[in-house]
Amino acid sequence: MPGQQNFYATPTLVGQPGPPGGPGQPAAGYPYGQQGPYPTVPPPPPSGGGGAGRAVLWVAVGAVVASAAWAAGVFLAGGKGADADLRGYTAPANLCSSTDYSSFETEYPDDDGTPTHNSLKDAALEESYCSINLKKTGSSYADAYLSTQVDLHKETDPGPEFTAMWKNYRERYPGYDVETVEDIGEEAYLVSEDTTSGTTSGSLYATLAVRDGWTTYTMSYSTYLSSYDEDKDPPSLEQVTDWLKADSKTTLDQIKD
Incomplete structure (x- = not known):
């Protein structure tokens, strides 16, 4: 896929969901600190x-x-200083070229010709990010937003903090639901919020967060009813959840050596 590629000089923070800050905005980050x-x-x-x-x-x-x-x-025991257990995953310079979102294409058939991507390569962390605008047929602007991010933690095991943050996500954001997802990586969680029922200004948000060894991955979807035409309805949360699971499995397979 075409797009722009940027290389950062210093490590960035790993992505996490939060209350959506606006259409197309990347989610806030969280740090993986040293284990004690x-x-x-x-x-x-x-x-x-x-x-x-x-x-x-x-x-x-x-x-x-x-x-x-x-x-x-x-x-x-595998703390800081141990060999990184990356499970064969890579962080490609252009993650958009390896991101599968075919499950979303029936709902959003118009192609985003300029998805945004960036990457980081550092001795402690390798990271790749991709952001895609999803469009229904005939839409002039994006109807929804999809992003993926993969992080290879090369010096510190992210497991304890990953579990603490995603499994207990509702403690920080009570309006969100958290579901444990089986058969994807070593552990995975689906975080979602749906305020679209019976409104004209609600939003639908979902993130699938996966950890496999010392590799972490997220695929996030968001849409706002205000961005939809009156004669177009957004997909259901159940549909989005199924799409995230199916496309995340394929994407993870595609970024392995």
Whole structure:
């Protein structure tokens, strides 16, 4: 697919859904920080008695040993410093050329001739992003918006933070629904919000977030009734959910070595 390609000099934040900020706007990001916890030296025993100084010394020595054991455990368990488990995925310079959205083409048959894409390659993170305008037949402007993003975490296991953020998404945004999705990657969640029922100004939003090893992936769809012509209706949430699942599986297969 044609498009523009930009290379960033510094790592960006991994995409996540949030309350839509407007048509075509990319979602807000979230950071993957370093995993903890970190060891601390316990307080010394109460003063007094000839053995107090020796007790403090042994506490300090014990803390050093514990720190070394903790660091070794993190390395062996797959924390920072371990080999990245990328499962064979790549982050292509033009993710749009590898993004399958054929499930959406019956609803939106008009091709977006200029999808937006960018990418990042860094020792810690490789990232690719694609944004596509979806159009119904005869539409002058986009009727809906689709984006995909893949992140290869090359130094830190994203698993704990990925699970915490997506599985508990409603704790931050109570209006959203969260569903665990089976048979896609190691774990996957569907986050959605549908306010279109019986209104003329509602919106439909859904993101499928997938983690497979140290690779994370999202495909997001959004539409606003205000962007639709009066004689055109948006798809149902159930349809969008099925499309996201089918096209994400194909896309993930296409970005593997």
